[in-house]
Amino acid sequence: MTGTATERGTGTPAGGLTVSTVATSSLGDRSYLASDGAVAVVVDPQRDVDRMLAEAGRMGVRIAAVLETHVHNDYVSGGLELSRLTGAEYGVSAADEAPFPHRPLHDGDVLEISGRMRVRVVATPGHTFHHLSYVLEGDDGPVGVFTGGSLLLGTTGRTDLLGEEHSHELARHQYTSARKLADLLPDGAQVWPTHGFGSFCSATQAAGDTADIGEQRRINPALTLAEDEFVEQTLAGLDAYPAYYAHMGVRNANGPAPVDLRQPATASPQELARRLAAGEWVIDLRHRKAYASSHLAGIVSLGLDGPMVTWLGWMIEWGAPITLVGETSEQVAEAQRELARIGIDDLAGAATGTPSELAAEPAQLREEPxxxxxxxxxxxxxxxxxxxxxxxxxxxxxxxxxxxxxxxxxxxxxxxxxxxxxxxxxxxxxxxxxxxxxxxxxxxxxxxxxxxxxxxxxxxxxxxxxxxxxxxxx
Structure with missing residues (x-):
């Protein structure tokens, strides 16, 4: 898992349909855009929807539908805003009773995206109670399935995010849902999960980047183990998950506000010194080797080369002031985007330059053994x-x-x-x-x-x- 913002990949699974991936590797998640060459459906978009709009523009397609597999606990969704900007229909589980405009989806619904592309809704509870998966169908039938936090690559989504009291019941649902998908799909159908690429939403470490359902039948514990053994193994492997998850589900359920990526206020060296002396969260975005060579006393090393957003979001007191410090404005902008993905919008400020340029006095400079x-x-x-x-x-x-x-x-x-x-x-x-x-x-x-x-x-x-x-x- 790295701190880079976006990776893209495009493939043509079958029937003239193309699936493009917009990956957020820092959070271990992937969003998808499936197209027939003219219109597209987007599944589980991240909050910074400009990336998905750019991908649709690159492919020359119109976004006709935006779908959520579940109410996400690890990031703020961009689904509502993307539907507003494009006029696309926004589909979420009917059982979630979302308070914003949407199309309520039920198990068995079929969405006719175009004459050559359909999406079949499949209820797959386990990661959450109301989780949905979406089978992508072309002229020749199913070509793949967007599984969200249900069936992942070599594992499944964790089942304790709604509370430990539900984890055992949801683990049994997860087992049933995985087998339901395996029974529905032919061996060659692709599996496109949202989580599992370093995400804490997966029950265990995912394996591989792409897969088909036939491979998952051979390697995925949900499809190879007996139910009791799967449940025991899944629950035994669960570890702590980031504290900021507690704020994501509520925000998504209520309808997130649009992202605001305007440049934060500039903090002077004197203001940085004051914030550091006060014990505020001032973050050094440079690589840790640069931090070791020279840094401001009291600054926290969380370089953009690693999962900065996960660890900072996990460690801070929610709502605490955060100041970003980078060598360049581009580093600050990237970190700001990363933090907006987990709902941290109101930054206290930012500064750019070398430690010697940002020190109010030479005595502030430190080296790390x-x-x-x-x-x-x-x-x-x-x-x-x-x-x-x-x-x-x-x-x-x-x-x-x-x-x-x-x-x-x-x-x-x-x-x-x-x-x-x-x-x-x-x-x-x-x-x-x-x-x-x-x-x-x-x-x-x-x-x-x-x-x-x-x-x-x-x-x-x-x-x-x-x-x-x-x-x-x-």
């Missing part, structure tokens, strides 16, 4: 070199990652809990690591804010054991 897992192994063996000897090894990965393997005697606090749990850390120098270095840099930022002596391990966790770091028995 970094290390590899080989360095950590040497330090744990009593050979820290020029770095402070580790009193604490801090692991900021997720619970599932920690359970699968971890450094012996490491303290485990997931990144999204770290700010609130800093008082729990033992005294002394902290060497912090994650899976690749991205979260370790963010964690180092929080440790620096708290006045702790720290070293960030900028290395792949997969190399830790081979580098000689002692590992715990799991």
């Amino acid at each position: 970094t290390a590899t897992f080989e360095d950590l192994a040497a330090a744990l063996d009593g050979r820290p070199g020029t770095l402070p000897a580790p009193d604490v090894v801090l692991d900021v990965r997720t619970h599932n990652e920690f359970r699968s393997a971890h450094v012996k005697d490491a303290v485990h606090i997931p990144l999204y809990e770290l700010k609130e749990r800093l008082p729990e850390l033992p005294e002394g120098a902290v060497w912090v690591h994650c899976g690749s270095g991205y979260r370790a840099a963010a964690a180092y930022s929080l440790l620096e804010q708290a006045g702790r002596t720290a070293v960030a391990v900028d290395d792949l966790f997969a190399s830790a054991e081979g580098a000689g770091v002692p590992m715990a028995d799991v």
